[in-house]
Amino acid sequence: MSGVGPASDEEVPGWVRSLGLPGLVDLHVHFLPERVMAKVWSYFDQAERHYGTPWPIHYRLPEDDRLAVLRRLGVLRFAPLVYPHKPGMAEWLSEWALEFGTRVPEAVPTATLYPEPTAASYVDSAVRAGARCFKAHVQVGAYDPRDDLLDKAWGTLADAAVPVVVHCGHGPLRGAHTGLDVFGAVLRRHPRLTAVLAHAGMPEYEEALELVRRYPNVYLDTTMVGVPFTEAMMPKPAGWVASLAGLGDRVVLGADFPNIPYSYATQLRAVASWAAADDRLGEQFLRRVLHDTPARLLGLEP
Numbered sequence: 001m002s003g004v005g006p007a008s009d010e011e012v013p014g015w016v017r018s019l020g021l022p023g024l025v026d027l028h029v030h031f032l033p034e035r036v037m038a039k040v041w042s043y044f045d046q047a048e049r050h051y052g053t054p055w056p057i058h059y060r061l062p063e064d065d066r067l068a069v070l071r072r073l074g075v076l077r078f079a080p081l082v083y084p085h086k087p088g089m090a091e092w093l094s095e096w097a098l099e100f101g102t103r104v105p106e107a108v109p110t111a112t113l114y115p116e117p118t119a120a121s122y123v124d125s126a127v128r129a130g131a132r133c134f135k136a137h138v139q140v141g142a143y144d145p146r147d148d149l150l151d152k153a154w155g156t157l158a159d160a161a162v163p164v165v166v167h168c169g170h171g172p173l174r175g176a177h178t179g180l181d182v183f184g185a186v187l188r189r190h191p192r193l194t195a196v197l198a199h200a201g202m203p204e205y206e207e208a209l210e211l212v213r214r215y216p217n218v219y220l221d222t223t224m225v226g227v228p229f230t231e232a233m234m235p236k237p238a239g240w241v242a243s244l245a246g247l248g249d250r251v252v253l254g255a256d257f258p259n260i261p262y263s264y265a266t267q268l269r270a271v272a273s274w275a276a277a278d279d280r281l282g283e284q285f286l287r288r289v290l291h292d293t294p295a296r297l298l299g300l301e302p
Contacts, residue, residue, distance in 0.1 A: 004269060004272050004273055004276055005265065005268045005269030005270075005271070005272030005273065006265040006268055006269065007265065007269075008263065008265050009069075009072070009073060009263050009264055009265045011265065012024075012073045012074060012264065012265055012268060013072070013073065013074040015268070016074050016290065017074075019283055019286055019287055019290070020283075020287065021287055021290060021291045022076060022291070023074040023075060023076035023291070024073065024074055024075045024076060024253060024290050024291060025075075025076055025077050025078070025253065025290070025291050025294040025295045025298065025300065026070075026075050026077075026078040026079070026253050026254065026255050026257065026294065027078075027079050027133065027163075027165060027196060027221055027252045027253060027254050027294040027297065027298070028079065028081060028165055028196075028198060028221050028223045028253075028254025028255060028256055029070070029075075029078040029079060029080055029081065029255065029256075029257045029258075030080065030081050030082075030256065030257070030258065030259055031063065031066070031080035031081075031082075031097075031100060031104075031107070032082055032093075032096075033093075033096055034063070036082075036093075040259065041057055041060060041259075044056075044057055044259065050173065051172055051173070051233075053232075053233070054261070055261045056261050057258060057259055057260075057261070058258065058260050058261060058262055058263060059257060059258030059259075059260070059264075060258065061258065066257075066258050067104065067106070069257075069258075069264075070106065070257065071106070073264055075106060076106065076291075077106050077107075077108060077295070077298065077300055078106055078107060078108070078257075079107075079108055079110050079132070079133040079165070079298060080097060080100055080101065080104075080107045080108075080110055081097075081110055081112075081133070081135035081165060082094070082096065082097045082110065082111075082112050082135060083112050083135045083136070083137035083140055083141065083167075084112060084114045084137075084141060085137075085140050085141055085142070086114075086141075087114060087116045088116070089114065090111075090112050090113050090114040090116070090119070090122065091118065091122040093111075093112055094110075094111035094112055094113075094122060094126045094131070097109065097110045097111055097112070097131075098110070098111060098126060098129050098130070098131060101130075101131075101132075108132040108133060108298050108300075109129070109130045109131050109132055110131055110132065110133045110134065110135065111123070111126035111127075111131040111133075111134050111135075112134060112135045112136070112137075113134060113136060113150065113153050114141055114143065115143050115144070115147035115149040115150045116149055117149060119149055119150055119152075119153045120149075120152035120153050120156065123152075123153040123156050123157065124153075124156050127156060127157070127160045127162055131162060132162065132163075132298050132299055133162065133163050133164070133165065133297075133298060134157060134162060134163070134164040134165070135164070135165050135167075136164050136165070136166045136167070136168075137167045138166065138167060138168045138175060138177055138178055138182070138183070139167055139168075139173065139175035139178050140167070140175075142175055142176050142177070143177060144176075144177040144182070145166070145168065145177065145182060145183055145186050146182065146185050146186055146189075151189070154186060154189070154190045154193055155190060157190075157193060157194070158190045158192045158193040158194070159192075161192075161194055161217075162194065163194040163195070163196055163219075163297045163298070164193070164194065164195055164196070165196045165198050165221065165254070166183060166195050166196065166197060166198060167198040167199065168180065168182065168183035168197065168198075168201070169197070169198070169199055169201040169202050169203065169204050169208070170202075170203055170204060171199055171202040171203050171233075171234050172233065172234070179204070180197075180201050180204045180207035180208055180210075180211060181207070183195075183197075183211075184207075184211060187211060187214075187215050187218065191215055192217060193215075193217060193218075194217040194218075194219075194297065195215075195217065195218050195219070196218075196219045196220070196221050196252060196254075196297070197211065197212075197218065197219065197220050197221065198221055198223055198254065199221070199223045199224055199225060199254075200220040200221065200222065200223075200225045201220070202224070202225065202230070202234045203234040205236055205237055205240055206237060206240075208220060209240075209243050209247075212247060212250050213246075213247075218250070219250045219251065219252055219293070219297070220247075220250065220251050220252070221251075221252050221253070221254030222251065222252070222253055222254050222255075222267060222270070222271055222289065223254035223255060223256045223267075224256055224260065224267070225270065226270035226271070226273065226274065227262060227266050227267055227270050228262075228266070229261055229262055229266075241274045241277050241278055241281075242278055244274060244278070244281060244285070245278055245280035245281055248288075249288045249292065249293045249296075250293075251285075251288070251289050251293065252289060252293050252294040252297065253271070253289050253290050253291075253294055255267050268290075271286065271289055271290070272286065
């Protein structure tokens with residue numbers, strides 16, 4: 001086993017190579033239009049008021065510099081996720097993300113959605129335009145994912161086997177329509193939907209695991225899970241790591257770069273600690289999480 005992960009960002013590429021991997025595939029990264037990203041960062045500047053704790057953005061850099069950081073880390077490919085907080089945003093954000101995915105070699109084209117009369121149309125258009133991943137942020141969007149206006153969109157994504165990263169848990173703040181039971185109703189309606197539960201559903205970790213066991217195309221991402229910052233607020237339950245041993249390849253790397261209050265290596269150390277804690281996981285688990293499974297979900301060449 002290759003230690004307990006990289007001690008710093010500088011050690012990440014060598015550590016990844018020691019696992020026999022060509023690099024990382026990250027399914028949960030955020031790039032947004034400049035003015036939208038500025039508003040997101042402004043929100044985190046008020047984190048003590050929102051969350052009761054500071055949340056300094058570790059990679060608060062211009063776009064080109066952020067891309068350079070990912071390249072130095074050895075992130076081969078990533079899904080640049082976008083999300084709306086009101087009607088009328090999702091379509092143009094999707095157009096921006098699709099274009100970003102064509103001009104940045106490491107990025108894959110992505111898109112998003114929101115419950116509005118045009119949702120079915122622009123989701124279909126984005127899939128036809130080559131979107132390889134969608135983002136649904138139930139908390140920030142403050143919408144009900146069971147809304148009839150989204151039903152055809154969920155069906156399109158299920159039919160196309162395009163993964164959707166869904167922030168539907170109560171963390172870091174409870175929303176009007178958050179909760180694994182709420183999104184579970186969407187999965188009952190669309191059981192073939194390829195859904196990646198962002199942040200492993202935190203703090204409803206057990207409920208998220210149950211959805212993974214129940215539906216063959218539901219996954220967990222590692223975003224902010226198990227790092228000291230999150231463990232202080234929403235710790236994993238006892239036995240959670242052992243539960244991963246029965247999930248096979250249903251866990252994928254997510255880092256939430258750049259909007260994290262710690263280094264990228266910190267997330268990798270958390271994942272490495274899980275692999276080291278259970279003999280049934282080990283390096284095979286790391287190779288799946290850090291590269292093989294997210295690459296498969298994004299339809300990348302082997």
